[in-house]
Amino acid sequence: MTAATSPRFVTLEGLEGAGKSTAMAFVRDWFEARGETVLCTREPGGTPLAEELRAVLKAVREEPVAASTELLLMFAARAQHVERVIRPALAAGKVVVCDRFTDSTRAYQGAGRGLSMATIDQLAEVAHAGCDPGLTLWLDVPVALGLERAASREAADRFEQETLDFFERVRDGFEALSEREPARFRRVDATRALDEVRAQIETELEAAHGG
Numbered sequence: 607m608t609a610a611t612s613p614r615f616v617t618l619e620g621l622e623g624a625g626k627s628t629a630m631a632f633v634r635d636w637f638e639a640r641g642e643t644v645l646c647t648r649e650p651g652g653t654p655l656a657e658e659l660r661a662v663l664k665a666v667r668e669e670p671v672a673a674s675t676e677l678l679l680m681f682a683a684r685a686q687h688v689e690r691v692i693r694p695a696l697a698a699g700k701v702v703v704c705d706r707f708t709d710s711t712r713a714y715q716g717a718g719r720g721l722s723m724a725t726i727d728q729l730a731e732v733a734h735a736g737c738d739p740g741l742t743l744w745l746d747v748p749v750a751l752g753l754e755r756a757a758s759r760e761a762a763d764r765f766e767q768e769t770l771d772f773f774e775r776v777r778d779g780f781e782a783l784s785e786r787e788p789a790r791f792r793r794v795d796a797t798r799a800l801d802e803v804r805a806q807i808e809t810e811l812e813a814a815h816g817g
């Protein structure tokens with residue numbers, strides 16, 4: 607794990623429906639109230655090319671997608687996003703808040719699909735050396751609650767069609783990350799009411815950045 611993290615680069619992680627997109631507004635509000643310019647973005651995606659790769663990754667298709675193909679497409683999208691959007695924004699003094707990043711790859715393609723964490727860390731080095739989040743908020747919910755929240759939206763994509771076992775492994779993957787990097791990777795109890803989720807996120811931001 608590279609030590610080159612930026613405290614001005616914050617990521618949101620968690621299962622589908624956990625509340626990542628909802629929480630992004632809480633993080634943005636907190637920084638904006640302190641006079642910061644905030645760039646909110648998401649993965650896979652965040653540039654026109656990377657959004658095309660997102661559509662490729664999410665499409666339900668007859669051809670089985672090899673786990674290694676999925677992994678490389680994720681990192682291809684990420685490399686483009688980091689070079690074109692995230693690095694320039696950080697260099698311009700903005701705060702960057704990203705909905706999913708490499709921890710999702712560790713949880714989904716690593717813990718979920720069984721790909722090697724060492725390989726993922728090597729690809730992270732290729733795609734975004736020296737550009738790692740300084741704070742990651744893990745919106746944690748039981749699998750069933752996340753899927754229930756996500757189900758109220760459009761038709762299930764290729765990931766949302768996965769088995770409950772798969773999502774349990776993904777959640778275990780996030781748990782392992784919180785044990786491996788407890789200072790950066792912070793668990794937020796996302797089963798609670800939204801005002802309580804906001805309060806916990808603000809506490810984490812204050813601890814990381816000073817009130």
Ligand SMILES: Nc1ncnc2c1ncn2[C@@H]1O[C@H](COP(=O)(O)OP(=O)(O)OP(=O)(O)O)[C@@H](O)[C@H]1O
Pocket residue numbers: 620621622623624625626627628629755756758796797798799800803
């Ligand atoms: N703490 C909460 N309590 C009640 N409802 C919530 C909570 N957090 C999120 N929701 C609701 O659950 C749904 C999913 O939330 P959201 O879109 O933020 O999740 P997400 O993690 O971004 O999902 P996805 O991975 O599919 O993008 C939304 O309708 C949102 O309003």
Ligand SMILES: [Mg+2]
Pocket residue numbers: 626627628705
């Ligand atoms: Mg979302």
